[in-house]
Amino acid sequence: MTWRSKKQKVVALSSAEAEFRGIAKGITEVLWIKKLIIEIGFPPQLPSQLKCDNKAVISISENPVQHDRTKHVEVDRHFIKEKIEDKSIELPFVRSEDQLANILTKAVTDKAFTRVLNKLSIGDLTAHLEGEC
Amino acid sequence: MKITREGVTDIARAFLTFILAEDIPKTVHEASKKGEWREAMKTEMEALKKNETWEKCILPTGKKPVGCRWVFTIKHQADGTIERYKARLVAKGYTQTYGIDYSETFSPVVKIDTIRVLFSIAANKNWPLHQFDVKNAFLHEDLEEEVYMEAPPGFSEDFQRNEVCKLKKALYGLKQSPRAWFERFTVAMKRYGYKQSNFDHTLFLKRKGDLITSLIIYVDDMIITGSDIEEITQLKNNLFREFEMNDLGRLKYFLGIEVLRSHKGIFISQRKYIMDLLAETGMIDCKPTYTLIQVNHGLKFEEGTNLVDKERYQRLVGKLIYLSYTRPDIAYVVGVISQFMHQPQEDHMEASMRIVRYLKGTPGSGIMFQKHGHLNIEAYIDAD
Numbered sequence: 001m002t003w004r005s006k007k008q009k010v011v012a013l014s015s016a017e018a019e020f021r022g023i024a025k026g027i028t029e030v031l032w033i034k035k036l037i038i039e040i041g042f043p044p045q046l047p048s049q050l051k052c053d054n055k056a057v058i059s060i061s062e063n064p065v066q067h068d069r070t071k072h073v074e075v076d077r078h079f080i081k082e083k084i085e086d087k088s089i090e091l092p093f094v095r096s097e098d099q100l101a102n103i104l105t106k107a108v109t110d111k112a113f114t115r116v117l118n119k120l121s122i123g124d125l126t127a128h129l130e131g132e133c
Numbered sequence: 134m135k136i137t138r139e140g141v142t143d144i145a146r147a148f149l150t151f152i153l154a155e156d157i158p159k160t161v162h163e164a165s166k167k168g169e170w171r172e173a174m175k176t177e178m179e180a181l182k183k184n185e186t187w188e189k190c191i192l193p194t195g196k197k198p199v200g201c202r203w204v205f206t207i208k209h210q211a212d213g214t215i216e217r218y219k220a221r222l223v224a225k226g227y228t229q230t231y232g233i234d235y236s237e238t239f240s241p242v243v244k245i246d247t248i249r250v251l252f253s254i255a256a257n258k259n260w261p262l263h264q265f266d267v268k269n270a271f272l273h274e275d276l277e278e279e280v281y282m283e284a285p286p287g288f289s290e291d292f293q294r295n296e297v298c299k300l301k302k303a304l305y306g307l308k309q310s311p312r313a314w315f316e317r318f319t320v321a322m323k324r325y326g327y328k329q330s331n332f333d334h335t336l337f338l339k340r341k342g343d344l345i346t347s348l349i350i351y352v353d354d355m356i357i358t359g360s361d362i363e364e365i366t367q368l369k370n371n372l373f374r375e376f377e378m379n380d381l382g383r384l385k386y387f388l389g390i391e392v393l394r395s396h397k398g399i400f401i402s403q404r405k406y407i408m409d410l411l412a413e414t415g416m417i418d419c420k421p422t423y424t425l426i427q428v429n430h431g432l433k434f435e436e437g438t439n440l441v442d443k444e445r446y447q448r449l450v451g452k453l454i455y456l457s458y459t460r461p462d463i464a465y466v467v468g469v470i471s472q473f474m475h476q477p478q479e480d481h482m483e484a485s486m487r488i489v490r491y492l493k494g495t496p497g498s499g500i501m502f503q504k505h506g507h508l509n510i511e512a513y514i515d516a517d
Binding site for chain 1: 251340347426
């Protein structure tokens, strides 16, 4: 597993724009890992899934209707579409409660925080052993 | 070792006092008062002599010698006991001039993601993880440039007036040393039939049919893993023949990361690093907190408010960034506080210390690379 929490360098005009930037960055990260494990000798059997909790963004990525937007957003959008079409990635919807990346983008409540950490196998070693025995 | 909610256990306390009790000399003068440090310097000088690192000569006119100094460290094992006292002579590379006594200096370092990917594969495929290091890695390289260095402090009686060292081999601290060493290592690995990865130049791979062997190197520390047990032994033999190596056995401690292994998978954490951080910030006895930051923290730069000690802030944040290698839980907050590196204020320092108190409550926390039985990639993306 790997992760990245990063302040974006561009100013987004809408949340969808920020989300596009995030997805494009996420895809490059995923493709890097994919190429690395292929090189080591283990090509993944399934397309890589990037789970995203924004329905609007998913539908625009899949069916781009022309929007009057700035160029960098267009570049990201085309990149995402291309990667979906060549089956390197899939962009399934995930409910916000199950969005494991939210702990990397904002301060969340204690309960949400603990739930995500458990799902990500983050915690004390004893917790892992107890949970499994 | 279990950490209680209100304070660390006696064992942890003893461990910390132990680390803090050992004071490390800053100058040769301080070091020469103690037998163990004098011994450490002697060992280093003998190694340098044996290696023919330099020859003495009178400094040619028009040449400027590079300075040098001693660096003292105590090597600890993961449980805090002392492994050895180490004295190293380093050149003051910052006095070198580009084009005169050095040219190219770039040398790649391992990406932490590569290590994590490798751990994940090793956990899923039951690959063994072996650890090795190279003794005095830099000292084997023949130096191409003409570099003169002053006589080592504490040993100047061996030199005559005007006499300096003309370096024949690379030395720690010289700008070109890491590059020269990495270059030599790469050549050796290619000779053994390994391919340098296109995605991380510090990863080397060799495939024989279905079997794979991989080596990852960080300066002079390396991990070897793979499914080809025979080739791993062969590689080990080759490396031991070519370099002066230490076999550190099963991987336990790499780049300040502790590695534990069971049939469930591989667990990594930075407990010792957290303990050292707590000691350094005087927070060993602090009250732990279980929340990292308020939900609507609104942390920003306040115009007209006083700044805090910038150096101290940057050092703390730097350590927290390193800690996020095994702690994605702090990644977001560390990202927030690192936005104020250039002008830290009271509020930012407070937020940083809160992370330290959170770590106090969860020092043994880390990541478990579990066996999933597949190596498909799943990612979660969000923006805010």
